[in-house]
Amino acid sequence: MTSDVTSDKMTAICNLQSTINQGRIPMFRRMAIILLTALLAACGTSAPASAPTPSTGSGQSAAPDAPTAASAPTAAANQTLREITVAMPYIPNVQFAQFYLADKKGYYAAAGLKIKFDYNFETDVIQRIAQGTVQFGMGSGDSILLARAQGLPVVTVATSNQRFPTVFFSKVEANIKTPADLKGKSVGIPGHFGASYIGLLAMLYANKIKESELNIQDIGFAQVAALSAGKVQVASGYGNNEPLQLDQQGIKVNVINVADFYPLASDGIVTSEAQIKDQAAIVHGFVRATLKGVQDVIANPDEGFQAALDVIPELKSADAKTQDLQRKVLQATLPYWQSDLTKQQGVGFSDIKSWQATHTFLRDSGLLKSDVDLSKAFTNDFIK
Amino acid sequence: MRQQSLPYTQAAPQYADGESARAGWSFSAGAGLVLSLVIGLLAWKGLILLRGYPTFILPAPELVAQRLIDELAGGTLRFHTGVTMIESLGGFSIALSISMALGYLLAHAPRLERVLAPQLAATQAVPVVAIAPLIILWVGADIGSKILVAALVTFFPILSSTVVALRSVPRELLEMAKISGANRRQVFWHVELPLALPGIFGGVKAGLALATTGAVVGEFVGARDGLGALINISRGLFDTPLMFVALITLAVMTLTFYLVAVLLERALVRWEQ
Numbered sequence: 045m046t047s048d049v050t051s052d053k054m055t056a057i058c059n060l061q062s063t064i065n066q067g068r069i070p071m072f073r074r075m076a077i078i079l080l081t082a083l084l085a086a087c088g089t090s091a092p093a094s095a096p097t098p099s100t101g102s103g104q105s106a107a108p109d110a111p112t113a114a115s116a117p118t119a120a121a122n123q124t125l126r127e128i129t130v131a132m133p134y135i136p137n138v139q140f141a142q143f144y145l146a147d148k149k150g151y152y153a154a155a156g157l158k159i160k161f162d163y164n165f166e167t168d169v170i171q172r173i174a175q176g177t178v179q180f181g182m183g184s185g186d187s188i189l190l191a192r193a194q195g196l197p198v199v200t201v202a203t204s205n206q207r208f209p210t211v212f213f214s215k216v217e218a219n220i221k222t223p224a225d226l227k228g229k230s231v232g233i234p235g236h237f238g239a240s241y242i243g244l245l246a247m248l249y250a251n252k253i254k255e256s257e258l259n260i261q262d263i264g265f266a267q268v269a270a271l272s273a274g275k276v277q278v279a280s281g282y283g284n285n286e287p288l289q290l291d292q293q294g295i296k297v298n299v300i301n302v303a304d305f306y307p308l309a310s311d312g313i314v315t316s317e318a319q320i321k322d323q324a325a326i327v328h329g330f331v332r333a334t335l336k337g338v339q340d341v342i343a344n345p346d347e348g349f350q351a352a353l354d355v356i357p358e359l360k361s362a363d364a365k366t367q368d369l370q371r372k373v374l375q376a377t378l379p380y381w382q383s384d385l386t387k388q389q390g391v392g393f394s395d396i397k398s399w400q401a402t403h404t405f406l407r408d409s410g411l412l413k414s415d416v417d418l419s420k421a422f423t424n425d426f427i428k
Numbered sequence: 429m430r431q432q433s434l435p436y437t438q439a440a441p442q443y444a445d446g447e448s449a450r451a452g453w454s455f456s457a458g459a460g461l462v463l464s465l466v467i468g469l470l471a472w473k474g475l476i477l478l479r480g481y482p483t484f485i486l487p488a489p490e491l492v493a494q495r496l497i498d499e500l501a502g503g504t505l506r507f508h509t510g511v512t513m514i515e516s517l518g519g520f521s522i523a524l525s526i527s528m529a530l531g532y533l534l535a536h537a538p539r540l541e542r543v544l545a546p547q548l549a550a551t552q553a554v555p556v557v558a559i560a561p562l563i564i565l566w567v568g569a570d571i572g573s574k575i576l577v578a579a580l581v582t583f584f585p586i587l588s589s590t591v592v593a594l595r596s597v598p599r600e601l602l603e604m605a606k607i608s609g610a611n612r613r614q615v616f617w618h619v620e621l622p623l624a625l626p627g628i629f630g631g632v633k634a635g636l637a638l639a640t641t642g643a644v645v646g647e648f649v650g651a652r653d654g655l656g657a658l659i660n661i662s663r664g665l666f667d668t669p670l671m672f673v674a675l676i677t678l679a680v681m682t683l684t685f686y687l688v689a690v691l692l693e694r695a696l697v698r699w700e701q
């Protein structure tokens with residue numbers, strides 16, 4: 045289908061080009077047409093790139109690598125793959141390597157699924173899942189509770205990060221090591237919303253510090269630059285990301301982990317109640333395939349990194365230093381996926397204690413205006 | 429949008445007589461506003477009744493109205509509105525003064541314009557959402573950065589309409605004024621400015637509408653206060669009605685700015701009718 049359209053385009057382009065060559069079109073128009081041609085060609089090539097390998101899921105990850113022995117037969121037998129969209133709450137990143145690897149290895153295809161990835165803000169991800177325009181996404185426990193309180197029927201079906209990843213970092217010379225040290229300091233967060241803000245509030249809540257005792261600055265998503273330029277004394281980020289960037293720039297930092305002070309429920313795979321009710325098999329297939337990807341990345345991070353490179357051409361063409369940093373980011377992500385509980389229960393396990401703690405904090409801080417039924421907010425039914 | 433025709437060939441206020449005469453039956457601008465509001469509300473409510481959207485996708489108008497009343501009573505909405513208003517008007521004023529001065533200069537120095545035009549156009553070519561994070565990084569996260577973003581988006585439309593308007597002042601009139609012994613300043617105040625004013629107002633009106641956009645973009649990228657920050661906060665809480673309240677307030681604010689500009693235009697450009 046797509047290739048037919050493309051070949052039509054190609055013919056049109058060729059015709060145009062021959063007209064140009066025969067000199068029937070004035071110079072300035074030729075320029076315009078050449079530009080247009082380049083654009084058309086660019087649109088045309090993106091789709092059919094994935095056409096020869098229908099066994100791999102997304103168009104983006106359609107790596108020329110031969111499918112693994114395990115996935116090849118299933119994919120060949122199963123021609124009608126169910127297309128689903130998975131929305132990530134961030135830019136394409138190695139932190140999603142488990143999805144990329146599961147896709148590359150054909151785990152989704154084996155479950156009858158063809159995956160399309162897209163990337164949004166977390167709040168938009170959750171709204172789109174509730175709306176049903178995307179089937180799965182990543183979202184954090186606090187967001188799920190806030191969303192459910194507003195009537196969004198979203199459910200966490202597997203927990204990726206066993207520890208809440210928000211951290212607060214500062215240059216070592218500032219000597220800011222504990223939450224109490226934050227008092228009176230300028231603390232840069234992207235805004236009064238999302239993981240940074242919730243993480244900050246929870247940490248202050250656990251340490252009985254008032255928000256007003258800090259000089260909180262809404263600096264947007266430029267925490268690393270703001271800190272290294274000295275615009276703020278402390279900045280927020282993900283423990284597996286920003287501190288590593290600063291380290292690479294040669295800036296030594298002290299890191300305060302929110303998870304050391306309060307057990308917030310963190311990022312997990314989210315879907316809608318309707319999806320669970322109507323297509324539980326798809327939920328099960330998707331979660332199991334993803335968790336298999338998680339295990340594979342833990343067992344062989346290099347393989348996970350390669351899968352991410354295939355999906356993120358910008359990273360593949362990046363310099364060694366950038367790639368090295370992202371390799372470290374992935375390496376630092378792995379501990380977040382594992383805990384004592386996951387050793388007993390398996391990766392993806394959602395711990396009711398962290399959900400209860402998240403609920404208590406959100407209620408006490410006034411962000412949550414009414415109680416939310418935790419038994420409906422998450423489930424461990426699909427991870428086994 | 430831009431009124432470039434010379435004032436003595438056509439009345440500048442657009443929607444006074446010409447359109448109602450064509451329409452056959454006439455009503456005032458106020459009645460038109462009410463009518464369009466009613467149509468909008470009915471369509472909104474109808475869409476909900478027809479499609480049964482949940483509140484988080486499209487809240488009902490009465491729910492949003494109730495929320496608007498609550499928020500207005502609470503005081504935080506007024507505070508956020510005030511912040512965005514200061515940022516927009518601050519940015520607009522800066523842009524207006526710079527682009528008027530620069531516009532005069534460029535209108536009279538075509539060679540300078542040829543040198544500066546690429547840079548000026550480039551400021552417009554760069555999407556403001558893309559440079560807003562940089563501006564916040566350079567200028568800081570407080571109100572100054574938002575004013576700067578607002579000024580940046582507002583600046584170009586006013587500048588270009590000013591240049592065009594000044595250039596379109598008939599050369600004969602300028603010559604005549606000079607022959608009559610007017611100096612440069614007199615020519616400007618008595619000939620150029622009055623004749624260029626309708627055109628300049630086109631840019632001013634466009635600029636005012638853009639100024640709120642600029643302020644909100646700045647707030648969106650990183651701010652504690654302002655309607656853009658309120659939209660971000662309501663998004664984080666999945667509170668769609670609150671988001672609508674912020675959006676409606678923003679629309680009313682921009683409309684008010686526009687209306688003030690139209691009234692000002694009528695008052696200043698009246699002499700020509």
